[in-house]
Amino acid sequence: MRPIICDHGLMRRINRVRILNLLRLQDSLSRIELTRETGLDGKTVTNLTHELLAKRLIISDGYETSSGGRRPELLRLNSNLxxxxxxxxxxxxxxxxxxxxxxxxxxxxxxxxxxxxxxxxxxxxxxxxxxxxxxxxxxxxxxxxxxxxxxxxxxxxxxxxxxxxxxxxxxxxxxxxxxxxxxxxxxxxxxxxxxxxxMALGEKWFGRAQGIDNFVFIDLGVGIGCAILSRSQLHYGVSLSAGELGHTVVDINGPRCRCGHKGCLETVASSRKILEKISGKGRKEEQKIIADAGYYIGVGVSNLVNLLNPSHLIIGGELSLVGETLFKAIDRAMKKYTVPSSYNAVQVIQAAFGEKxxxxxxxxxxxxxxxxxxxxx
Ligand SMILES: [Zn+2]
Missing domain, CATH: 3.30.420.40 (ATPase, nucleotide binding domain)
Structure with missing residues (x-):
């Protein structure tokens, strides 16, 4: 019989990374909590944390307050390493x-x-x-x-x-x-x-999409793009151009787009266009321009939601920072143009990181x- 090959080195690396990830997501955890979270035995956790402490990847964060007995030591990621x-x-x-x-x-x-x-x-x-x-x-x-x-x-x-x-x-x-x-x-x-x-990956790892596996990130910038995450994997498409939301048509008689077609979403709602339009305008007119753009974005987004039925839409990019007026207008259009079951299932969230x-x-x-x-x- 051939021996079963077990790669202990690889297993150790996987478990080390599991501990690092837990400490990345929490402020600090004790070895007991790490044992519970990873499902590993106490001795393995002690050995792995010993290795990580030696590499300075994790450090002691004091001791847990306890009513009696030995207080467990807290560990945290040495994030500045x-x-x-x-x-x-x-x-x-x-x-x-x-x-x-x-x-x-x-x-x-x-x-x-x-x-x-x-x-x-x-x-x-x-x-x-x-x-x-x-x-x-x-x-x-x-x-x-x-x-x-x-x-x-x-x-x-x-x-x-x-x-x-x-x-x-x-x-x-x-x-x-x-x-x-x-x-x-x-x-x-x-x-x-x-x-x-x-941007979608940034939100998935460190922002508002943590723990969400199926979402669409909408990037409202000079161009309008989107990223589709399905089962935590980015979707690229066969010629790598999936997510060209800015070039979906929202008005077949609309203005000519730089791509050559007429009425692409980008021609009516790119941040450059909107910021140009609102410069020097009064508050009331400015809000109207933003609401009109938001409505068109909502139309484009409705098509997307009807096709993909995602659980979340994370809206980021420069234009997302203009705030409530934009989001309300997007919602108004979505309510009108999205299939009810998809509309009820999708949550719209503003991205965490704005311009950064x-x-x-x-x-x-x-x-x-x-x-x-x-x-x-
Ligand atoms: Zn276009």
Whole structure:
């Protein structure tokens, strides 16, 4: 009989990561609580926490208050031990953040962009932001850099295929470019993703979508995109362009869109359009413009909800910050155009991270790998 091969090393890593994840989600836990939560035996938990303490990944957080007997020691994640950088390329600016292991933003940098920004200028902005954030930490503490932007990526060649709002970057092998640039200083792990999808991951790991497995993230920015998470997995589509909510048609006789069609959602509700329209207007007129845009967004979103029947819609991006008027208008349209059973089942939530969602999502690309299994050394 062939012996059963059991990979103890792998099991230990999996269990170590389980403990780290529990401590990531809680402030602090005792070994007894970790034993209960993981279902592992006490001795294994003692050994694993011993290893994690030795690596300084977890630290003591004092003792539990108890009515009598020995008070159990509390353990917490040493979240400041490692840092991750996230960079979000928005058509108007580059936002960079440095976060700890719990996704807390420790530093933030912004670099302005303009409609006419050339490739060289954009790339120098990305490098400047990255350098200034790298200077805030040390090489041994830095886990990697995530970079996100609105567009379609060829996942094999890691090339930007299309970015309607940032055409200057089309055709560039962005991951290789960044890796090569940092290699001059030190090798750095780099991950890239479309910004709407990254925002959805940021919300899933650190924001309002924690514990939610089927949701759609709506990104109301200069472009309007969405990310579909089904059973906690991102949906890309066969040609990687799933989620082009901005180019769903809400008015067949509407204005011409930059994609060539007429009446796309983006032509009536992109943040750039709305912010341009409301500038210099009085409060009443401003609210009307926002409500009109919200209604159109609600029409687009209704189509999406009718197709996908998600449990939650997380609404983020620049325009989501205008608040209640927008959300009320979205709801009004949804009530009218969504199938009742889907409307009753879906919960609409404002995203947690607002303008920083893209950069935090970028950092999540690296953090996610760490907490999914990859060893933290
Ligand atoms: Zn369009």
């Amino acid at each position: 490692k840092h991750t950088i996230g960079i979000y390329l928005d058509p108007n600016k580059i936002i960079g953040v440095m976060v700890d292991l719990k996704g807390n933003i420790l530093k933030e940098k912004v670099f302005p962009l303009f409609k006419i920004s050339k490739r060289k200028y954009i790339l120098s902005g990305i490098k400047k932001i990255a350098q200034s954030l790298i200077a805030c930490t040390t090489r041994s503490r830095l886990l990697g850099l995530g970079f996100v932007f609105p567009g379609i990526i060829d996942r094999d060649k890691e090339t930007i295929i299309q970015s309607s709002n940032l055409p200057a970057l089309e055709g560039i092998r962005i991951k290789e470019y960044l890796k090569e640039y940092f290699r001059k200083h030190f090798p750095l792990s780099v991950e890239i993703e479309d910004s709407s999808r990254a 969602g893209g950069a935090l999502g970028a950092a999540t690309l690296i953090l996610k790998k760490v907490f999914e299994l990859k060893e933290l050394e």
